[in-house]
Amino acid sequence: MQASALAQPGILAPLPDFGRYLDFRLAEPPPPAAVIRAALSRxxxxxxxxxxxxxxxxxxxSALQARVPGLRELKDFSTPALPLPVTPGPLWIWLRGDAPGPLLEVTRRIDRALAPAFVLAEAVEAFRHGRGPNGHGLDLTGYEDGIENPVDEAAEAAALATGDGLAGSSFVAVQRWQHDFNAFDAMSTMERDHCIGRRRADSEELADAPESAHVKRTAQEDFEPEAFVVRRSMPWVRGLQSGLVFVSFGHSLDAFEAQLQRMTGHDDGITDALFSFSRPVTSAAFWCPPLREGRLDLRLLGV
Structure with a gap:
């Protein structure tokens, strides 16, 4: 059976109009493994x-004394001038829908199913923002996001793992980036375009963009091996704070970490210009299990 037939379909599906990112933590004191497994089964x-x-x-x-090949916490690529938080968590859920109200109902239902083993630590509201010239959603800065996503079979190869127990599963890196719009607004149109490496007006890549431009730092075909991922990012807003929830699905975490390593200047000393107006405030990695007979296949966790 093809990996895509076993995958959680939301991984490869187009972005929804609205999203909600849920981060659950284990209850305190830590519940017994049997209680955790019962909650996951529900x-x-x-x-x-x-x-x-x-x-x-x-x-x-780890709490279940289980091993998922390839699952690990993200590496810390902080530098003295660029501290980057690594904020791991046990359970992440991305809700997808057409309106915010139903997502609250789903949140309440999931919260009840996971109690008393898990508690909801954070919920971040997200949404699709406009549509760019290539049909992708826009970041709140107005730049089109996800232009370089692989499609069809290439997307499946980039996003989905293969092999016994892993077939159809995926590894996701999640970062909530917070934009500094005061810094962004102070830039000229050319400075903004050179930060991204594309013209905001038509999403065309700039031939004369500096090496620090985001599209040059993260050009997936320029890595060895190539570092293709499937991005499913969405803007978020909370009061006057806002930014992008960056979501990157891969058949492993290697491609995402290779890109972040280059963005932070570890490869050649050149830091991604994106950091001039935006920083991640959270960073975590998760394994997205496959499906089996219409439900999550959690056998690797002993569930």
Whole structure:
């Protein structure tokens, strides 16, 4: 069976109009493994992988004395001038829908299913923002996001793992980036375009963009091996704070970490210009289990 037939369908589906990112933590004191497994079993029967995409963190696998090949916490690529938080968590759920109200109802239902083993630590509202010349959603800065995403079979190859127990699963890196719009607004049109490496007006890549431009730092075909991922990012707003929830699905975490390593200047000393007006405030990695007979396949976790 093809990996795509086993995958949570929301991974490869187009972006929804609205999203909600849920971060769950284990209750205190830490519940027994049997209680955790019972909660996960209830969750497995309530999500379809489309309206709700589920990711399991390395700490949760460890709590269950389980091993998921390839699952690990993200590497810390901080530098003295550029501290980057690594904020791992045991359970991440991306809710997808057409309106915010139903997402609250799904949140409440999932919260009840996971109690008392898990508690909801954070919920971040997200949404699709406009449409760029290539049909992709816009970041709140007005730049089109996801232009370089692979499609069709290439997307499946980039996003989905293969092999016994992993077929159809995916590894996701999640970062919530917060924009400094005061810094962004102070830039000229040319400075903004050179930060991204594209013209905001028509999304065309700039031939004369500096080496620090984001599109040059993250050109997926320029890595060895190539570092293709499937991005499913969405803007978020909370009061006057806002930015992008960067979501990157891969058949492993290697491609995402290779890109972040280059963005932070570890490869050649050149830092991505994106950091001049935006920084990640959270960073975590998760394993998105496959489906089996219409429900999450959590056998690797002993569920």
């Amino acid at each position: 969750l497995a029967g309530q999500v379809d992988g489309n309206a709700a995409v589920v990711g399991v963190g390395a700490s949760l696998a």
